Amino acid sequence: MLVIGIDPGTAITGYGLVREQSDGTLRLVDYGVIQTRATLTPPQRLLELHQRLREILLLHQPDCAAVEKLFFQRNVRTAFGVGQARGAHVGAGCTKKTTREGKPGVVGYGGADKNQVQHMVRALLNLEEIPSPDDAADALAVAICHIHSAKIKALAYQAD
Numbered sequence: 001m002l003v004i005g006i007d008p009g010t011a012i013t014g015y016g017l018v019r020e021q022s023d024g025t026l027r028l029v030d031y032g033v034i035q036t037r038a039t040l041t042p043p044q045r046l047l048e049l050h051q052r053l054r055e056i057l058l059l060h061q062p063d064c065a066a067v068e069k070l071f072f073q074r075n076v077r078t079a080f081g082v083g084q085a086r087g088a089h090v091g092a093g094c095t096k097k098t099t100r101e102g103k104p105g106v107v108g109y110g111g112a113d114k115n116q117v118q119h120m121v122r123a124l125l126n127l128e129e130i131p132s133p134d135d136a137a138d139a140l141a142v143a144i145c146h147i148h149s150a151k152i153k154a155l156a157y158q159a160d
Helices: 042-060 076-092 103-107 114-124 134-159
Strands: 002-007 012-020 026-035 064-067
Touching: 002 042, 002 134, 012 042, 012 134, 026 042, 026 134, 064 134, 114 134
Parallel strands: 002 064
Antiparallel strands: 002 012, 012 026
């Protein structure tokens, strides 16, 4: 199963593709960020996010997508922007699955800092270097969490 994880944002959106191998191990496929220019209007930024993500989806054709949900934002303007970016990603085709787990599902708690997430993602994917920037590492964490959640749900379904 190939999963794309998305860490949404209007200025920077992280993406990460992780494949679960037949033996259950995880393999990094691709990761990075989509950055939009601050000089663009909000609708132009959302359109650029949408278009660039569609290109990534067409290139890799993941089996499912996991978009990190908005937990809590103190800054209302930031919260609206992240919500709009999330909408652009869902509109681009990230509609099969969503998750609110990222840091909690990979590190163990939601208060983990960016460095802790990067180190844990490096360990789980058996990478030589820490994935950077942190937005991409967060997206990889979302993908990893989705894969783990799918396994747990499948086991629970078999138990019923």
